[in-house]
Structure formats: C-alpha cells, structure tokens
Amino acid sequence: xxxxxxxxxxxxxxxxxxxxxxxxxxxxxxxxxxxxxxxxxxxxxxxxxxxxxxxxxxxxxxxxxxxxxxxxxxxxxxxxxxxxxxxxxxxxxxxxxxxxxxxxxxxxxxxxx
Amino acid sequence: xxxxxxxxxxxxxxxxxxxxxxxxxxxxxxxxxxxxxxxxxxxxxxxxxxxxxxxxxxxxxxxxxxxxxxxxxxxxxxxxxxxxxxxxxxxxxxxxxxxxxxxxxxxxxxxxxxxx
Numbered sequence: 001x002x003x004x005x006x007x008x009x010x011x012x013x014x015x016x017x018x019x020x021x022x023x024x025x026x027x028x029x030x031x032x033x034x035x036x037x038x039x040x041x042x043x044x045x046x047x048x049x050x051x052x053x054x055x056x057x058x059x060x061x062x063x064x065x066x067x068x069x070x071x072x073x074x075x076x077x078x079x080x081x082x083x084x085x086x087x088x089x090x091x092x093x094x095x096x097x098x099x100x101x102x103x104x105x106x107x108x109x110x111x112x113x
Numbered sequence: 114x115x116x117x118x119x120x121x122x123x124x125x126x127x128x129x130x131x132x133x134x135x136x137x138x139x140x141x142x143x144x145x146x147x148x149x150x151x152x153x154x155x156x157x158x159x160x161x162x163x164x165x166x167x168x169x170x171x172x173x174x175x176x177x178x179x180x181x182x183x184x185x186x187x188x189x190x191x192x193x194x195x196x197x198x199x200x201x202x203x204x205x206x207x208x209x210x211x212x213x214x215x216x217x218x219x220x221x222x223x224x225x226x227x228x229x
Contacts (some may be wrong), residue, residue, distance in 0.1 A: 040215040049208055049219035097215040100172045104158040
C-alpha cells in the first residue's frame with residue numbers, strides 16, 4: 001500500500017498570512033502512461049464531509065478560491081493557502097488515487113492564530 | 114445539483130449485519146465509478162470499497178474483504194454496501210463518494226455503531 005504522510009499535524013496562521021501543508025507519498029504517484037500525478041487535496045470542516053479542493057496535484061476544482069494552490073512532483077507535494085481566511089479553518093487531507101487502496105494522509109488542522 | 118444521500122446506519126451488535134444505501138441524483142449515475150469511504154469520528158479517512166460503473170468490477174480494503182459487499186442498481190440510481198460479521202472497529206461514519214478522476218462528490222454520511 002502507498003503510505004501518505006503529512007506535516008505539520010497542525011498549524012495556526014494569522015488572517016491574511018500564508019499557510020503551507022506538506023504531503024509525502026511512500027512511492028511515486030506519477031503515471032508514466034499519461035504523465036499525470038494522482039494526488040488530491042481535500043478540506044473537511046467540522047461536521048461536514050470532505051470537499052475536493054485540488055486534483056492532479058495542482059488542478060483546482062471548480063468553485064475553489066484561487067488562494068488555494070497545489071504543487072509538487074514525484075513523492076513530495078504542497079498545499080498552499082496564500083491568504084488565510086476565517087472560513088479556511090478546517091482539516092486538510094492529501095490522498096493518492098494512483099492505485100488501490102486509495103490512501104489518505106492523516107490530516108493537518110489549520111487554525112487562526 | 115449532484116446529491117448523494119446515505120441511509121441504513123445505526124447500532125448493531127458485534128457479528129451482526131447492516132446494509133447501507135446511497136441514492137444518487139443530479140447526474141448520470143450509471144456512468145460513474147462509486148466508492149465507500151469511512152471515518153471514525155475524530156479520526157482520518159479510510160477508503161473501503163469501489164465498484165465500476167456497470168457493477169461488474171469491485172475492490173475492497175483488506176480490513177473488510179470477505180465481510181463487505183459493494184453493489185449498485187443503476188436503474189434505481191442506488192449504491193449499496195452490505196456489511197456482515199461486523200466488528201467494533203467497523204464503527205465509523207460511512208460516506209458514499211462519486212469518482213471523477215478522484216473523489217469529487219461526497220454524501221453527508223451515515224453513522225454505523227457496532228457495540229453490545
């Protein structure tokens with residue numbers, strides 16, 4: 001199974017400041033057949049199901065604010081919130097969908113400082 | 114509007130069975146792969162199972178293989194998860210999830226509690 005890890009476990013950022021979350025996969029999730037990276041990011045607010053933010057490592061889902069961006073390649077990935085808003089307080093998960101079982105990272109909690 | 118509405122959760126004794134349902138609307142259900150993902154309250158997300166659009170191919174997490182069965186009825190726009198031989202560690206919120214590249218729409222979830 002591909003193991004996903006995230007860092008930090010939690011972070012507190014001032015409103016308007018940048019938040020950066022890291023994710024690492026235990027093996028590459030880059031497909032050689034189509035050159036796509038099978039890595040997604042989700043946001044989960046309290047009492048709600050997860051919401052897809054980013055797929056193919058850097059493609060923003062429709063309707064997601066452009067302050068959210070994804071980057072990375074191979075086995076190291078980053079989710080950046082360029083200017084933290086109050087509504088961004090949530091848990092954030094990375095996930096690989098390269099191969100079954102489709103594994104998630106343990107999550108990173110983002111709070112306001 | 115895409116909607117996924119789960120039902121069938123509840124309290125069940127260890128060794129018991131439950132069948133979860135997920136009714137889909139707002140999209141062409143029969144053309145999408147579907148998944149179940151579970152989450153112990155306060156913990157992380159764990160993929161459970163998937164079924165292809167025709168219902169002919171299924172995969173399972175090792176932790177549920179041989180005990181859970183995923184299926185679908187495309188005529189009823191409904192996804193199912195038959196859960197047998199339930200254990201305390203199966204206690205979780207179970208989400209019905211649509212796949213478009215990855216998991217793009219999630220239901221609100223249904224809570225399954227396995228306890229005596």
